[in-house]
Amino acid sequence: MISLEEFHQDFLQSIISDADSRGLMRPQAFFENICEELVSTGDLTTNYTAAEYIKNGVEVYGYDYDEERRILSVLVHQFFQEDEIETLTKNHIKTKFNRLKTFIKKSLQGLWNEMEETSEAYLLAYDMHRNVQNKLIDKFRLIILTDGKVTRSISEIPNDSIEGINCEHQIIDINYLYSIFMAENGTGSYEIDLNIPYLAVNNPSNEYQSYLGIMDGEQLFKIYDEYGQKLLEQNVRTFLQFRGGVNKGIRNTIQYKPDMFFAYNNGITATATKVETKNGYITKITDFQIVNGGQTTSAIYAAKKNSKMDISNVSVQMKLSVVNNIEKKSDFVSSVSQYANTQNKINKSDFFSNSPFHKEMKDYSKRIWVPTQGGTQRRTHWFYERVRGEYLNEQAYLTRAKKTQFENENPRSQLIEKTFLAKSENSWDRKPHIVSKGAQYSFGEFANSVTDTLEKNHLAITESYFKDAIARVILFRRTEKLVSDAPWYENAFRAQTVTYSIALLSHTVNKKKLFFDFTSIWDNQRLPIELEELMKVITKLVYEKITDPPAGSANIAQWCKKEECWNDVCNITIDIKPIMKLFKDKEEVRYEKKSDKQKKELDNGIEIQAFVIQTNIEVWIQLYGYYSNFRSLSLTQRDILKKYADGRIPFPSEKQSKVLYALYQRAVKEGWEALSI
Template sequence: MATIEEFHIDFLQTILSEADSRGLFNSQSFYEIVCEELVSTGELTVNYTEADYLKIGGRSPMEACGYDFDEERGILSVLVHQFYQTNTIETITRQTIEQKFNRVKNFIISSFEGLYKKLEQTSPAYSMTYFIFSKFERKEIKKIRLFLVSDGKITRTFRSINAEGIAGITLEYRIVDIEYLYKNHISQNSDSSFEVEMNLPCLRIPIESDKYSSYLSYFTGDQLVDIYENFGQRLLEQNVRTFLQFKGGVNKGIRNTIEGAPEMFFAYNNGITATASKLEFDHDGNIRKIHNLQIVNGGQTTSSIYAAKKNAKLDVSNVTVQMKISVVGSEENHSDFVSKVAEYANTQNKVNKSDFFSNSPFHKEFKQYSSRLWAPMSSGSQKMTRWFYERVRGEYLNEQAYLTKAKQKQFQLENPKSQVVDKTFLSKSENAWLQKPDIVCRGAQYSFADFAVYITDLLEKDNLAITENYFKDSIARVILFKAVEKLISQSDWYNGGYRAQTVAYTISYLSWFTRSKQKKYFNFNEIWTSQKIEDDLIDVLKVVTKEVYNSITNPPFGHANVSQWCKKQECWKEIKKMNIEEIKIPSRYYLESEEVQYIKKEVVTEKKMDSGIEIQTFVYELGVEKWNRLYEYFSLRENRSTITLTQFDILKKVAKGNIVLPSEKQANILFKLYEKAINEGLIL
């Protein structure tokens, strides 16, 4: 495992690489990366927004670098950063901490008093201050959190700050330093992530398994509200659904039960299915502490009870919610176990297969191409490199953890920082080309959730859709996305703000123009081959970016908040109305429909061949012993009728050793039987 010093160096290099390749200020790159971490831990929602404001002079200096609002819990988070950008870990002094927090407090107070009236309406700072003002005026802010984020480390002498309120609203302080980020890196999916202290009676279920243990218990409505109040979406970071509040029929039913017959809640509601990495008990056998509690089914129940008390002011003290909780025996299997429990748990509202994207073969296949394919050499370079797909943040650093210094250097040369692509960034570049700029503008995590639906539908229609060509085109779209980011930052017309929105709408417009106006397909192989955007395409992008920026920063009457306007479908409709005569995309970037179909046919044929060999190898390497266990499983009366006579005959022959090297067709049949048994719960 990397030390905190090694993590700090890697973290800094990631920031600098992202900033350079995307045309960001280093501080912007830092802010975005840290906020994504805070979203993953549940500290922020997916709607966090960057918006700088700085006023040093005068009696009340003010500072803020972004904000977030948890609509459900009414929590306003305002962030400020102290970015040192040094190779060694700096110490954040108490003086710096107090100075930063005082500035952001002054900013919030001023925003409550109408600071937005003094700002330019098209600036991100205006959107931020107006948003805060409007939420305050409507009394929607229940709690304020001040975040100081830094690549430094808190001084050892610092203890705490007295948390007085602002305008009668509870105030909390959060300091996110390099140690916080490091601990988050090393403790992902471990039982040390957080602990819930409770006093719950429980009944252990007599299950003979070394994989997990299960218990039955219950929460009172007030207990459930307190847990969600303290931990929020950290309880659901591995859950499959976003809260629906009272929009669905189930939630309306929950509310009606709470209002009219709270004592019947236990009988009417299916309760909660949860997992934990560890339970601690008192001397009476009651649960006193739950490590890493995850509500994998029952998020709507939790949300509805919380909203009933906090928003509708209903009494939930007589509500009782049953809980089935399973404790995973092995830390390394925790994530997969949670996903399986979530997938098979009874649900109150339909959960689509796409909600379990973490287990999608997409990641495995995309990673395989990432590890196997070398990118073409460009810009006179004589060193071949790869594009590293990082499904989990920190994976790039972890792969180097046990390498020698020489091997680390070789790894970094072959997988440069500038060519690391994480799943959320990939979703943004893909969704932008899929003409979903409004989705991209809602944030990286929201974009990723939408991308999960798209990919799942794609794979359900065609399980061979993720080909080598798809990988290359996707990387080309990443290159395009980063090039547009950099182009905007360097443009003389760019005054700052709304760069992310301009990027998303520019790429979506280019996609729309190619397909709808030109009736062509874009030839991404031109970008993959050169590994950059050539000047002739840059000239086109210069025109489009400027027009898009002018359009989104001058929204129709009634849509003064540019950030919110860009999240609406209406904004995309307005952009498509633009008539830019100067667009002349060089013909080499176009493909005809016939060419696209031919390329697709070729790559699918090649993938079928590769997949066939992989499956044959898997069947052979699984071994006769495990195939014999599968044969015994499907020989059981209740299972025998679920497969055909042909399938059973092939399984019997391979289990008895009569087939040593199955054909491709036989291997496919055997592999499907293997998957069927595993999905039904067989443990080999």
């Protein structure tokens, strides 16, 4: 198991590498990395925004507004960047919280009048004042982010208030980040205390235990009020407000017939890793996840929070499945989500975690060597990280020598996370307004796009795609550095400038019906000098355009999230003649795609044959027994499976292997698992 100290070292190195490769200051990279982590766990919403403002007695680095729960989180950090884990002392904590409170108080008194209108902190101060005036903030949450650990002498920080608004305090330290890492890798957890009457359901499966329970509206309200999006972390959709017919029906039932809610509503479907019971009541649930019923939960919450409705007579049925094998927790939750959600339209991105895209990218990242540079003979890979922590986990049980070899072959500077890949790909796909909505939102759009592509062509993710995608990552990172180093850059709206600049380049190329050749970027692992010079011009033009929004759109960050902003940027004219050598013609593109497809078909066929032959014959005997139990197969499928299980096909052909492999995958998806041999 990875220790806290090992995690801290890895975390610190990832910050340093991220900052160096993207042209960020290390504290900026630290802030962004932690916030993205907290968004993925539901501790922050996708609305979080960087907003640095430091003066005497005042300090803030960013904020997040949870519109549904009306909570404004204001963030500050203490980044030690030391090899050993430092301690966040009482004095540190007191100073940081006091400086945050001073910022809030001054903002409510008109601090924005002293700021530059184009700064991100101006937007924070102005919006905070406006939302308080309009009674749209019920709670302030003051958060300290740190790579240190909180002193043991502090177990709780009492709440207080600012201008009559409740004020909570929270510290996200290295221990908290470590617990997130352990949870994502199947060993961490959180617990919820409650009191729900239940019935245990007899279940022959040893994979999970099921319960039927009844939760009243007040209990559900309190749980969601405390944990928010954390409960819906792996849920397949978020609250759609009262716009759809389903949600209007929920609201009307709560308002006019609350006693009929149990009869009218399907309730919630949830998963957990552990429950505790006493006298016919569930008293504690570990890792509670609402995988179906997010609308029901949010509707009940909004009914009381926003409309002041009485929810005391609302009863909600709950189907709770507790997974027994913690290692299969992620797959179990995903499967329950997929089959439980049939009420409303589900986005393709909802189940993207199981997409073959990840397997393809992972396979290529392990197999393809990066071209050597500068005379060095050392070969390296780009490491694709589908799940946060994979890079560290793959080193967990290596010897010191093997770990050194792994790090040499997979340098941290060549680690690419799925959300960063999504930002890069969406930018080139001319969706900068989507990227500007945040990493998680951008990833959802990317997942939809990839799924559509794979549905049309399951061979779309080729070796050439992998290399081109990495080249676009290199383009994105280098553009970030160019903006950071530009004399005109004023430390604001860097992210928006980068995504819009890359999108504008792509738009110009596409408009002229040209095809960009990323080969030179991949071969040299850097941008050609002509492209760098052009990006310097583009980024300046884009920055000037997006920071001068039309009347009525003074909030630049919000303006950049709108398609109208992208349409406006598309009007910028750029000259791409200096990079004409970086394009290829239509016939060349068509030939390469055909060649890639043929090569992949051959590779896939060989891989499938190898899998079938290398899998123990006893597994195929068990599989035949599984399908013999009333499961329909075509005559051809049954004949091939029976003959292979009987040993009458010593070396299956490519076609026979594809049939056997498809039957194996189908059975696994249905929950079948071969007994130990």
